[in-house]
Amino acid sequence: LVPLFRPMVDLSTGNVFGVEALVRWPPASEGAGEGGSRSPADLASFMVPIAPWLVRTACRQVVQWQEAGLPGLRVSVRLSARQFRQVDLIPDVQLALAEAGLDPHCLELDVTDTSALPQAHASARGLAELRELGVRLTIDDFAIGDASLGALRQLPMDAWKIDRGLVRRLPKSREDADVVTALVALAHALRLEVVAEGISGDDQRAFLAGRGCDRLRGDLSPRPLAARECLERMREAILEGEAPVPATRASPEP
DSSP states (O other): EEEEEEEEETTTTTTEEEEEEEEOOTTSSSTGGGGGGOOOGGGGGGGHHHHHHHHHHHHHHHHHHHHTTTTOOOOEEEEEEGGGGGHHHHHHHHHHHHHHHHHHGGEEEEEEEEOOOOOOOHHHHHHHHHEEHHHHHHHEESSSSSOHHHHHHHHHEEEEOOOOHHHTTTTTOHHHHHHHHHHHHHHHHHHHHEEOOOOOOOHHHHHHHHTTTTEEESSSSSBOOOOHHHHHHHHHHHEEEEEOOOOOOOOOOO
């Protein structure tokens, strides 16, 4: 398995604020896709044993980057809702943070496939324990899938991410524009932050900023990068004055 990273920039501040951690099969794997690797996301059953390894690897890597002069850098790891059926999830996260020496506020877990969450009250307890550790929790690709709003309201989340598919069609698609506007208003009514990711144009940025989207997230690279290349790209951005890393990051609100 090969850990890869995608550096991310907060377009509302111009700051490099974190990286997204991903995993790919080695290039030599049979059936590798474009670029010589493929994502195990196509084989969902593999993600349960892989996820703890990815969290540990990501935590160690971001600490190395922080010590190399990128203080406050955050790492985001996607977890399938199926992970919350595993009794070892919280101990695994605690161990990963402790072994790496990472501030919990610098770890963000993106929960995907929320329709597959176990019963909401059981999931809420586990998620609440993670938040108590200081870990940030986000519902990934909100508005995609069939999880009920009633169930999602019971989950102690920090933010919703608007699906890239909706962002991509903004502001030309009136239907998507209306959906995004409603999602932002709904999230704020529930005291949740709204994150729009995958922004590629000024028109998208202006539309989302005008609707009150809390964070406008773009990527510094169109493809995931190996650790060394990712560090070089982040440093280049800082030297170019595109996206300085903040000296500190505010802790998420309780």
